[in-house]
Amino acid sequence: MxxxxxxxxxxxxxxxxxxxxxxxxxxxxxxxxxxxxxxxxxxxxxxxxxxxxxxxxxxxxxxFCFNCFRKLAACDTCIMSPEKCHFHLGTCREPEWAERFCMQSHYVYLANSSALKVGITRGDQLPTRWIDQGATQARALFRVNNRRMSGLVETLFKSQVADKTNWRNMLKGSSISMDLEHEQERLIDSLYEGLDSLQHEFGLQSIIDLSDENETHEFIxxxxxxxxxxxxxxxxxxxxxxxxxxxxxxxxxxxxxxxxxxxxxxxxxxxxxx
Structure with a gap:
């Protein structure tokens, strides 16, 4: 016990x-x-x-209790919607916390949980993030320099692929094996103009393409x-x-x-x- x-x-x-x-x-x-x-x-x-x-x-x-929920940066709306990060505006609830958790490298990835999805996570949270979502396959697409940038890239991909896991289907074990490398190439080709625009605004090194150095991970x-x-x-x-x-x-x-x-x-x- x-x-x-x-x-x-x-x-x-x-x-x-x-x-x-x-x-x-x-x-x-x-x-x-x-x-x-x-x-x-x-x-x-x-x-x-x-x-x-x-x-x-x-x-x-x-x-969290209600008071902590209201005051902590970890509970702000930008945690669920990272493209809404307002650290650069000087209005973050806890700037020191954000320096440790948000202003560091993040990954944008594809995963096969209940179906194909796009997601983001901090650089030190792989493969934990994939497993917590019940992914049977996962592949990092890009490395970006902060959480806000990961949200902006994810938003582009959300126009083509879901960003949520259907947890009921995931628990039925119904996901079919996918060629994530092919899906990566297809999506990047489709969204090239949007990615190029972000790099033009934030710099070439703001989005690092991992196509040539990455692999698809599988989980049982x-x-x-x-x-x-x-x-x-x-x-x-x-x-x-x-x-x-x-x-x-x-x-x-x-x-x-x-x-x-x-x-x-x-x-x-x-x-x-x-």
């Missing part, structure tokens, strides 16, 4: 095989070892803000059986989540009783029994 405040699972990859680790309280376990076993997560109804650690009645932006998730019907389990409505663990993908546990997004309940106090 493990007890404590939930956090997103950490991951490791070896030869494409994904391994998940859950830290709960002072303990840690490799979740892959629970496949096929009966498990339960009992939520105590207590939520601690992951920033200030205070008890909060409601979680905002996956783990620990899944015994994918659900044919995806039923979401809500810890707010049903504090005791029970079932046999059939698989792990993204940040989801797939039980024979339904699926639960572990990351959604960051900061929630829970007891895991297995």
């Amino acid at each position: 493990l007890q404590g405040n939930l956090k997103k699972m950490s991951t490791e990859v070896s030869d494409g095989q994904v391994s998940y680790r859950l830290d709960l309280g002072n303990d840690s376990l490799v979740v892959n070892e629970l496949l096929g076993q009966k498990v339960s997560l009992d939520f105590a109804g207590v939520i601690h803000c992951i920033n200030c650690k205070k008890v909060t009645k409601k979680s905002f932006s996956q783990g 998730y620990p899944v015994l059986e994918y659900p044919t019907k995806v039923t979401s389990l809500n810890a707010e409505k049903t504090p005791l989540i029970e079932g046999t663990l059939m698989g792990i993908k993204g940040q989801y546990w797939m039980l024979d009783t339904g699926v639960i997004n572990i990351r959604k309940y960051t900061g929630y106090q829970a007891t895991l029994t297995f």
